[in-house]
Amino acid sequence: MKLNLKKTLVTKMFLGLVTLAFLSSCINDQSYKKYNDTVDIPVNQEMIAELTSPPNVPTPIGKRMAKKLIVDLEILEKEGEMTGGVKYVYWTFGGTVPGSFIRTRVGDEVEFHLKNHPDNKLPHNIDLHAVNGPGGGAESSFVAPGHEKVFSFKVLNPGLYVYHCATAPVGMHIANGMYGLILVEPEGGLSPVDKEYYIMQGDFYTEGNYGDRGVQPFDMQKAIDEKPDYVVFNGSVGAMTGDNAITAKVGETVRLFVGNGGPNLVSSFHVIGEIFDKVHVEGGDLINENVQTTLIPAGGAAIVEFRVDVPGTFILVDHSIFRAFNKGALAMLKVEGEKNKTIYSGEIRDGIYLPEGGAIQSMPKDNGKSEEIKAVGLEEKMKFGKDIYASTCLACHQATGAGIEGAFPPLAKSDYLNADVDRAIDIVLHGKTGEITVNGKKYNSVMTAQALSDEEVSNVLTYVYNSWGNSKKEVTPEMVKAVRNK
Numbered sequence: 001m002k003l004n005l006k007k008t009l010v011t012k013m014f015l016g017l018v019t020l021a022f023l024s025s026c027i028n029d030q031s032y033k034k035y036n037d038t039v040d041i042p043v044n045q046e047m048i049a050e051l052t053s054p055p056n057v058p059t060p061i062g063k064r065m066a067k068k069l070i071v072d073l074e075i076l077e078k079e080g081e082m083t084g085g086v087k088y089v090y091w092t093f094g095g096t097v098p099g100s101f102i103r104t105r106v107g108d109e110v111e112f113h114l115k116n117h118p119d120n121k122l123p124h125n126i127d128l129h130a131v132n133g134p135g136g137g138a139e140s141s142f143v144a145p146g147h148e149k150v151f152s153f154k155v156l157n158p159g160l161y162v163y164h165c166a167t168a169p170v171g172m173h174i175a176n177g178m179y180g181l182i183l184v185e186p187e188g189g190l191s192p193v194d195k196e197y198y199i200m201q202g203d204f205y206t207e208g209n210y211g212d213r214g215v216q217p218f219d220m221q222k223a224i225d226e227k228p229d230y231v232v233f234n235g236s237v238g239a240m241t242g243d244n245a246i247t248a249k250v251g252e253t254v255r256l257f258v259g260n261g262g263p264n265l266v267s268s269f270h271v272i273g274e275i276f277d278k279v280h281v282e283g284g285d286l287i288n289e290n291v292q293t294t295l296i297p298a299g300g301a302a303i304v305e306f307r308v309d310v311p312g313t314f315i316l317v318d319h320s321i322f323r324a325f326n327k328g329a330l331a332m333l334k335v336e337g338e339k340n341k342t343i344y345s346g347e348i349r350d351g352i353y354l355p356e357g358g359a360i361q362s363m364p365k366d367n368g369k370s371e372e373i374k375a376v377g378l379e380e381k382m383k384f385g386k387d388i389y390a391s392t393c394l395a396c397h398q399a400t401g402a403g404i405e406g407a408f409p410p411l412a413k414s415d416y417l418n419a420d421v422d423r424a425i426d427i428v429l430h431g432k433t434g435e436i437t438v439n440g441k442k443y444n445s446v447m448t449a450q451a452l453s454d455e456e457v458s459n460v461l462t463y464v465y466n467s468w469g470n471s472k473k474e475v476t477p478e479m480v481k482a483v484r485n486k
């Protein structure tokens, strides 16, 4: 009896294992088949990808065949306005935050050209979540200013994917705006809709508080603490409000490609006064219906679709609501057309949520920019030097000259800096790569050559040498000239 029981048990276990093995081989076969179908999609012709700035998206792929798709994306580091009077130096893919929208279909072979503008100060790269390969392309796209990198990939999985820079310190590159979306449409394309728009949330960390005027440098500590001053859609407060609101007409279907660049926060994406008829959850195949708020992870996306039934201004928010009304995570969809009193009585007036909208008030613009004049005396050299430092060096070496550990060496009390003035001049003029040791710590990053005049180099270095406990040397334009002509 005992023996029989054992036998039965062993037999059952054996059969179970066989069934499992069979099932898993079926599953493997199926997924392999799907992969094989996609990877074998033939590519005959070549085309240049249409890239668009937010909130616009390129033309739907429709019925087009898979192609070799050339994507030309240029990296630009440029100053922009976070909100009235508040400037921020954004690092961008294509000159906008979020970066240019890329639209592909399964089976496309994307030939990616990543170009780093010669005026940029830093090397960058790109990690596309739509890529099957190491680093999502980051490994083969690390590109210095004035260079171009090319790599290619076959688009295998349909969905909406985030791309971002993955150059160290990764968090800082993303925090400065280096993210965007790439859409991979299925064979035959997404179902047609009337309006499509591109929205991406991001959190920003500045040394000053919300609304503090002037050029606001990135604040590493706030980023580490995950305490943003700004949480915005499409790179700045009010980027999609007022005259910049997105629009639709009553009865139209609207599709929003929504991404979240982070770097830190998860978005509770919601449209006040609308229900998402359809959500492609996390940008994938799973479709949820009749959704009020959808979660969009940092480094993730969702496609939301709805029909607009009545006119009015619909407010798009991160429903972590202080972010919307106090940090900028608020956009607008303006819908025009006939009222439908059955669907909505119309008693509440358009824009009722606006009185709370402290985040969207505009302030007078600050147009003051000093002309370039020769500095007279140490005090003036310091003043001019500080300005150049703010626009050229601060992003990496930080306002306190402390640098960023493991990435950018400190300039404050720097033994390396104080040991050799000519070497410091040479590095500013010609850049520096490879390992160096500063105050006992090793750094291996890339500093690019700076396009500054002799006068400017002398001012900025005088500022650095006379700040943060350094050796108080004064650098003259003649000294710079001598090193330049060596």
Ligand code: CU
Residues within 6 Å of the ligand: 091, 123, 124, 125, 165, 166, 167, 173, 178
């Ligand atoms: Cu970067």
